[in-house]
Amino acid sequence: MRKSLHILLGIPADLEFGRGVIQGVIRYAATTNWVLSNAELDGHGTLHEGTSHWLQEERGGIIALVESSRQANFFKSLAVPCVSVSSALDDPELPSVACDDKMIGGIAASHFLERRMRNFAYVGLPGRMDSEGRFAGYCERLAVDGFNKIESYEAPNTFDSASFQNLGQWIDSLSKPVGLFAMNDILGRSVIDACRAASIRVPNNVAVLGCGNDPIICGLSTPSLSSVGLPAERVGFDAAEFLAALLTQKKLVDRRRQVNVSSVIPRGSTDNVSVRDPDVASALRFILAHAGEWIGVRELLLALPVQRRSLERKFRRVLGRSPLEEIRRVRVDLAKQLLSSTDLPMPIIARRSGFSEAKQLSQVFRSLVGMTPTSYRARFRLPEPESADGAAAEAEQKNA
Numbered sequence: 001m002r003k004s005l006h007i008l009l010g011i012p013a014d015l016e017f018g019r020g021v022i023q024g025v026i027r028y029a030a031t032t033n034w035v036l037s038n039a040e041l042d043g044h045g046t047l048h049e050g051t052s053h054w055l056q057e058e059r060g061g062i063i064a065l066v067e068s069s070r071q072a073n074f075f076k077s078l079a080v081p082c083v084s085v086s087s088a089l090d091d092p093e094l095p096s097v098a099c100d101d102k103m104i105g106g107i108a109a110s111h112f113l114e115r116r117m118r119n120f121a122y123v124g125l126p127g128r129m130d131s132e133g134r135f136a137g138y139c140e141r142l143a144v145d146g147f148n149k150i151e152s153y154e155a156p157n158t159f160d161s162a163s164f165q166n167l168g169q170w171i172d173s174l175s176k177p178v179g180l181f182a183m184n185d186i187l188g189r190s191v192i193d194a195c196r197a198a199s200i201r202v203p204n205n206v207a208v209l210g211c212g213n214d215p216i217i218c219g220l221s222t223p224s225l226s227s228v229g230l231p232a233e234r235v236g237f238d239a240a241e242f243l244a245a246l247l248t249q250k251k252l253v254d255r256r257r258q259v260n261v262s263s264v265i266p267r268g269s270t271d272n273v274s275v276r277d278p279d280v281a282s283a284l285r286f287i288l289a290h291a292g293e294w295i296g297v298r299e300l301l302l303a304l305p306v307q308r309r310s311l312e313r314k315f316r317r318v319l320g321r322s323p324l325e326e327i328r329r330v331r332v333d334l335a336k337q338l339l340s341s342t343d344l345p346m347p348i349i350a351r352r353s354g355f356s357e358a359k360q361l362s363q364v365f366r367s368l369v370g371m372t373p374t375s376y377r378a379r380f381r382l383p384e385p386e387s388a389d390g391a392a393a394e395a396e397q398k399n400a
Helices: 016-029 049-058 069-077 101-114 129-144 161-173 185-197 215-220 232-247 278-289 297-303 308-318 323-341 346-352 358-369 373-378 388-399
Strands: 005-010 034-038 061-064 082-084 096-099 120-124 150-154 178-182 206-211 226-228 256-259
Touching: 005 016, 005 232, 016 034, 016 232, 061 069, 061 232, 069 082, 082 096, 082 232, 096 101, 096 232, 101 129, 101 178, 101 206, 101 226, 120 129, 120 185, 129 150, 161 185, 178 185, 185 206, 185 215, 232 256, 278 297, 278 308, 278 323, 297 308, 297 323, 308 323, 323 346, 323 358, 323 373, 346 358, 346 373, 358 373
Parallel strands: 005 034, 005 061, 061 082, 096 256, 120 150, 120 178, 178 206, 206 226
Antiparallel strands: none
């Protein structure tokens, strides 16, 4: 019987992302000889001395959320394989698996563009590669549509009354309505709180989008915070797979891996549409609110005091597409969320995203996205891990 490998997880579980990463590691470890322990961290985010000595004696490995040079130097000093699940730090010596930050920024920009925003802002943290990457992706996507003036603000790590006031004054100075992307949910909620303190209306004047989709932070915000969902479980699974390769001394082609990010989970903080035509704005709000229902242009017209021909003409002038095309686009966005975040079968996904059947979902999805729903899901679904017995057999063959 092979000796168990003791793997320490230096991952705070107080946020949704950390819990998701741990779940991904657990899923991978289920078919290995790993024994998992979530390591106790000190006030600086590193392991307590007794824990690190135990780890070195057991000759295991570490999966950790490494967000500072101090943390990186500490984990590297332990002389055991370590994989980071953060992109906050640019350390070529530390293998990492993290979400694609540029993709996150691009998804945030698209969310605001779909709501017809024309002014854009970003709140990030200084000195962090993940914040810089998200801002870069945000700006690049907006530039495609001709928007090159993006206001940005570097927030402090902790807020006091003075810093809240400064943030509120900066938000007040922005051209409105504005779409404001915060690099994480904690900053997103801080932005909403600063807006409230400065009597700035959210989402009417400032639409706020966070990142991480932490249900507690997003739900406690008023209004509730829209957020870019992160595939935390996939990050954890891939990090465990990466660590397994390090533990078997496999040669790594790339020491930094990025995980695709799929969509925004919309809530009250971006529940607005920056369109001057009141009929089009009302129609877009109705479509967003009823995306998962079996609505068509008929139901839209019953809810609005406007003639079909007039609405069709206004949609073409403002959006460049018909009301039916907009309904299908929003339905496909909802289907993307369900495909990337659940294991629901296609018929149920079709019904929950407003399609009559899976065949209709497949046809519309493929025409708008360029791939089938099954292919799209394959980009985000967790692969089945190799069994421990299979890995052992492969190792024995190589050592023979």
